[in-house]
Amino acid sequence: MKASTSTSSSTTVPHNALPPPSTTSASRSSRIASHSHIKGLGLTAEGKALGESAGFIGQTNAREACGVVIELIKSRRFSGRALLLAGAPGTGKTALALAISHELGSKVPFCPIVGSEVYSTEVKKTEVLSETFRRAIGLRIKETKEVFEGEVTELTPSEAENPLSGYGKTVSHVIVGLKTVKGTKQLRMDPNIYEAILKEKVVVGDVVYVEEQTGAVKRVGRSDAYASSYDLEAETYVPLPKGEVHKRKELVQDVTLGDLDAANARPQGGQDIMSVMGSLVKSGRTEVTEKLRREVDRVVKGYVDQGVAEVVPGVVFIDEVHMLDIECFTYLNALLESPMAPTVILATNRGNSLVRGTSDIVAPHGIPVDLLDRCLIVKTEGYTRDQIAKVLQVRATVEGLKLGPGVLDRLAEEGERGSLRYALQLLTPASILANLNGRTQVEVEDIGEMNELFLDAKTSAGMIAQGGGYTGGNAF
Ligand SMILES: Nc1ncnc2c1ncn2[C@@H]1O[C@H](COP(=O)(O)OP(=O)(O)OP(=O)(O)O)[C@@H](O)[C@H]1O
Ligand SMILES: [Mg+2]
Numbered sequence: 001m002k003a004s005t006s007t008s009s010s011t012t013v014p015h016n017a018l019p020p021p022s023t024t025s026a027s028r029s030s031r032i033a034s035h036s037h038i039k040g041l042g043l044t045a046e047g048k049a050l051g052e053s054a055g056f057i058g059q060t061n062a063r064e065a066c067g068v069v070i071e072l073i074k075s076r077r078f079s080g081r082a083l084l085l086a087g088a089p090g091t092g093k094t095a096l097a098l099a100i101s102h103e104l105g106s107k108v109p110f111c112p113i114v115g116s117e118v119y120s121t122e123v124k125k126t127e128v129l130s131e132t133f134r135r136a137i138g139l140r141i142k143e144t145k146e147v148f149e150g151e152v153t154e155l156t157p158s159e160a161e162n163p164l165s166g167y168g169k170t171v172s173h174v175i176v177g178l179k180t181v182k183g184t185k186q187l188r189m190d191p192n193i194y195e196a197i198l199k200e201k202v203v204v205g206d207v208v209y210v211e212e213q214t215g216a217v218k219r220v221g222r223s224d225a226y227a228s229s230y231d232l233e234a235e236t237y238v239p240l241p242k243g244e245v246h247k248r249k250e251l252v253q254d255v256t257l258g259d260l261d262a263a264n265a266r267p268q269g270g271q272d273i274m275s276v277m278g279s280l281v282k283s284g285r286t287e288v289t290e291k292l293r294r295e296v297d298r299v300v301k302g303y304v305d306q307g308v309a310e311v312v313p314g315v316v317f318i319d320e321v322h323m324l325d326i327e328c329f330t331y332l333n334a335l336l337e338s339p340m341a342p343t344v345i346l347a348t349n350r351g352n353s354l355v356r357g358t359s360d361i362v363a364p365h366g367i368p369v370d371l372l373d374r375c376l377i378v379k380t381e382g383y384t385r386d387q388i389a390k391v392l393q394v395r396a397t398v399e400g401l402k403l404g405p406g407v408l409d410r411l412a413e414e415g416e417r418g419s420l421r422y423a424l425q426l427l428t429p430a431s432i433l434a435n436l437n438g439r440t441q442v443e444v445e446d447i448g449e450m451n452e453l454f455l456d457a458k459t460s461a462g463m464i465a466q467g468g469g470y471t472g473g474n475a476f
Contacts, residue, residue, distance in 0.1 A: 034424070037398045038095050040102045043067045055394055056099065058387040059092050065378040066096055070103050073343050079313045080341035084321075084372070086348055086365055087380030090421035093347040096380070097317045100345065109256050109314030109342075111136040115323030126331045133335050134293070135258030136342035138312035139300060147249045148187060149209035149241045150178030151223040152202060157194055178208075178245045185245040193217060207238050209249065256314070257340070260296050261288045297340070313342045321346040322366035325357030329368050336374060346375065388415035388423055395424055401431045402441040410447045418456030426450050 042053025047067045049060035056063060062085070072078035085093040101110040111132050118125040154177030159169040174194040177186050193210060196217040202208050207220040221238035265288045303309035318324070324332070335341060346367075353366040363369055383391070389412035396403050407430075415423030430446040437446075455463075 035095050035098050037394050038099050038102070041067055041070070041096075041099045047071070052390060054099070056092075056095070057390045057394065058383060059096070059380060062087075062092070062096060062378050062380050063099075065376075066100055067103075069343075069376070070100060073104065073108070073313075073315065076313065078343045080336050080338075080343075082336060082344040082346055082371075082375045084346045084348070084365070084367070084375040084377045085380060086377055088382060088419075089349045090419045091349075091380035091382060093349070093380055094319055096378075097319070097345050097347060101315065101317070104315065107138070107254060108312060109136050109138045110317065111314065111342075112317040112319065115318055115320040118324065118328055125325070125328050129328060129331055129335065130293075131258060131261075131288070132316055133342060134261060135256050136314035136316045137257040137340055138314050139255050139257065139260070139303075139309050140312055141251075141253045141255065141303065141309045143251050143253075143308060144248050145251055146212040146246070147209040148178055148185070148212065148246055149207075149220075149249065150180045150185070150245045151207050151225075151240055152204050153177035153179045153184060154186065155197070155202070155204055176210075180241045180243060180245050182242070182244055187245075190215065207241060209241075212246075254312075257293075257296065257300065260300070261293055264292060264296060311340060313340070315343045315345060317345045317347070319347050320349075322348045322350045322353060323356065326355055326361070326368065327357060329355070329371050333371055333374070383415075383420055385412045385416045388412045388420050391420060392423055392427065395427060399427065399431075401427060404441045404443040406444045407442050407447060410444050414447070414451070414456070418458055422456040426454070429454070 037055040040054040040056075041063045042050055042056045043063065044050060047064060049056075049063040049067070051058065051060070066083075069078060069083050085096055087093055097112070101112075104110065113128070113132050118128045120128065154175060156175045157171045158173050158175065160172035162170045171191045171194050173191060174189050174197070175186060176189055176197075177184060189210070193215045196215065197208075200208070200217050200219040202217065202219050205223050205226045207223050208217060209220065210217050221236040224237050224239050227237045300309065300311075304311060332344075336344060348365045348367070350366045352362055352364055355361045355363050355366055355368055361368065364372060367375075389408045392408055392411050392415070393403075411423045411426060414426060426447060427442075430442045430450050433446045433449060434440070434442045
């Protein structure tokens with residue numbers, strides 16, 4: 001599949017054109033591609049949901065409720081609590097959760113998992129949950145450090161005879177020239193720093209800073225003076241640093257507890273974001289254990305008390321939460337009550353059902369009552385034919401599909417009979433059919449043909465119920 005390029009002179013959009021690039025969802029996986037039209041909750045400043053905004057149609061009560069939760073999260077009064085989104089399949093629960101993550105911005109960690117992800121033969125169920133929870137606790141570390149910063153004007157390694165072997169040479173030191181608006185300085189640096197410079201792929205003309213204490217090298221970007229005229233390139237250009245070469249600089253880094261656990265479990269040294277905290281726990285461990293987590297927590301608490309770091313509680317989103325079993329639910333209760341708990345959003349489309357892992361506990365949504373008790377519950381409503389038509393229209397625009405007269409009505413009718421998702425699913429195949437028939441526009445007859453080829457869930461279930469099987473009871 002190839003994206004249409006801006007140089008093409010034709011104005012028709014091919015049926016397989018990629019949706020218009022969206023800056024926020026581009027970095028996420030394709031799993032949410034079907035929600036790419038959702039840009040946020042679409043609320044006014046007063047928290048009122050507009051009928052149609054940010055890609056969201058209708059569902060105003062649920063959107064407003066989510067808006068309140070966002071306010072609570074932002075003012076840090078929702079930690080350790082849970083929001084449960086409950087409603088029929090295809091009513092926008094997953095879409096709501098993604099909208100919440102958009103609204104919170106990229107600085108607040110958002111960790112989505114699906115209930116069934118906890119079942120693995122290699123990792124314990126509770127381990128998956130606690131890891132997810134720790135990835136959802138952000139830590140903003142502010143540090144003032146002595147650094148040498150500037151544009152690299154010179155980079156000359158000095159070689160010396162290797163005293164240990166007769167052959168080969170080693171780098172004895174490296175001369176680095178750094179330039180700022182105020183002046184230039186030539187520094188003689190240790191061979192370890194040269195290694196770090198090579199790792200960061202620093203060349204003359206880059207803006208870098210070197211931490212005085214640790215010798216960590218960070219490449220900020222390429223100096224403005226070298227900016228080229230390409231329209232598209234991977235390089236970031238930065239202005240020549242102000243002030244002296246040697247200065248105190250405030251560095252802000254965002255990491256999560258999960259990052260810190262991993263960094264300490266596999267100490268590598270080096271220049272990554274963990275270099276600040278990488279040497280907290282000196283050990284050769286390769287596994288994240290409860291003990292290691294406690295040690296990380298202790299150090300983090302120390303940093304928070306000193307005012308060096310700030311905890312940013314994020315959001316864990318567990319979709320299809322009814323897939324968890326009783327063990328997980330109990331563990332979830334405990335996690336919610338721990339002092340550094342993130343906000344939890346749960347979603348389910350079940351009514352009363354058996355709690356997994358038990359043989360006789362039937363509970364609303366398949367969630368034990370003690371967990372349910374800790375949740376704020378928001379219900380998503382079904383859609384009217386009108387609303388279905390609007391969602392279809394939004395999707396058609398995002399997918400670059402042209403719809404002929406009456407198509408929207410016909411699809412909305414299908415959506416009302418089947419489900420919103422079924423109607424949405426018909427869009428793309430119908431456009432392929434139209435294309436095969438040499439048209440660029442989807443017509444009503446394409447939808448008709450689609451209906452002959454595919455079944456919606458209700459029809460399929462109905463056929464099985466009637467005959468015991470699709471071919472009259474003796475198949476399968
Ligand atoms: N109010 C809405 N406005 C715009 N698009 C919507 C709306 N509700 C749902 N959608 C879209 O409809 C599709 C189905 O919705 P979604 O996946 O969120 O349903 P769900 O409630 O999570 O269903 P399930 O219980 O089966 O997981 C998605 O592509 C979603 O983006
Ligand atoms: Mg869903």
